[in-house]
Amino acid sequence: MQLTLLTVGKPSAQWAIEAVEHYTKFLSKYARVDLQSVRAASGRGGLPDAEKRTEAERLLKSAATFAGFKIACDASGRSFSSDRFAQLLRKELDRHSGRVLVIVGGPHGLDQSILDWADLIWSLGPMTLPHEMALVVAMEQLARACSINRGESYHK
Numbered sequence: 001m002q003l004t005l006l007t008v009g010k011p012s013a014q015w016a017i018e019a020v021e022h023y024t025k026f027l028s029k030y031a032r033v034d035l036q037s038v039r040a041a042s043g044r045g046g047l048p049d050a051e052k053r054t055e056a057e058r059l060l061k062s063a064a065t066f067a068g069f070k071i072a073c074d075a076s077g078r079s080f081s082s083d084r085f086a087q088l089l090r091k092e093l094d095r096h097s098g099r100v101l102v103i104v105g106g107p108h109g110l111d112q113s114i115l116d117w118a119d120l121i122w123s124l125g126p127m128t129l130p131h132e133m134a135l136v137v138a139m140e141q142l143a144r145a146c147s148i149n150r151g152e153s154y155h156k
Contacts, residue, residue: 001030001032001093001098001100002031002034002068002098002100003030003031003032003033003034003100003102003142004034004036004063004066004068004099004100004101004102005033005034005036005101005102005135005138005139006036006037006038006101006102006103006104007035007036007037007038007104007106007131008037008038008040008055008104008106008131009037009039009106009131010037011132011135012132013132016132016133016136019136020035020136020139023136023139023140023143024139026143027142027143027146029146030146030147030150031146036062038055038062039058040055040107041054041055048108049108049111051106051108052105052106052109052110052111055105055106055110055111056110056111059103059110060113060114060117063101063103066101067099068096068097068098068099068100068101069092069093069095069096069099069100069101069119069120070101070103070117070118070119071100071101071102071103071118071119071120071121071122072103072105072110072114072115072117072120072122073102073103073104073110073122073123073124073138074105074109074110074115074121074122074123075109075123075125075126075127075128076115076121077121077122077123078122079122079123079124079125079126080122082141082144082145082148085141085145086144086146086149088120089142089149090149092119092120102138102142103118104134104135104138105134107130107131122138124137124138125137
């Protein structure tokens with residue numbers, strides 16, 4: 001399995017850096033993990049929609065050659081129980097040669113062009129999460145899904 005996490009910006013808070021390192025190590029038991037990021041839009045008085053469009057262009061350019069199942073994290077998407085997400089992930093890995101791309105946007109979220117491009121829009125919950133937290137939550141749920149799919153116990 002190849003798991004690519006593509007984010008707008010890199011985590012900068014120490015807690016987020018440590019959590020990403022932890023889940024990267026955990027996930028590496030199940031998959032080759034590739035963390036990629038694109039530069040966030042300037043944020044210097046720009047309009048959020050314009051910044052999202054700029055970031056979307058960077059994301060799409062970075063993922064242009066990706067062949068696999070594409071997941072965009074956005075509150076407008078579908079939410080799943082951990083068991084149901086594990087089932088979906090297993091099915092899509094089988095259909096897409098074991099390759100998954102998960103995209104986490106920046107502070108303003110993802111542009112509609114990314115949501116239209118993705119195979120699945122995945123909601124991590126109805127509340128707004130800081131983008132660093134969203135990355136950590138997505139990684140934890142991916143780790144949980146891999147553990148469930150292997151029949152391993154994982155703290156509930």
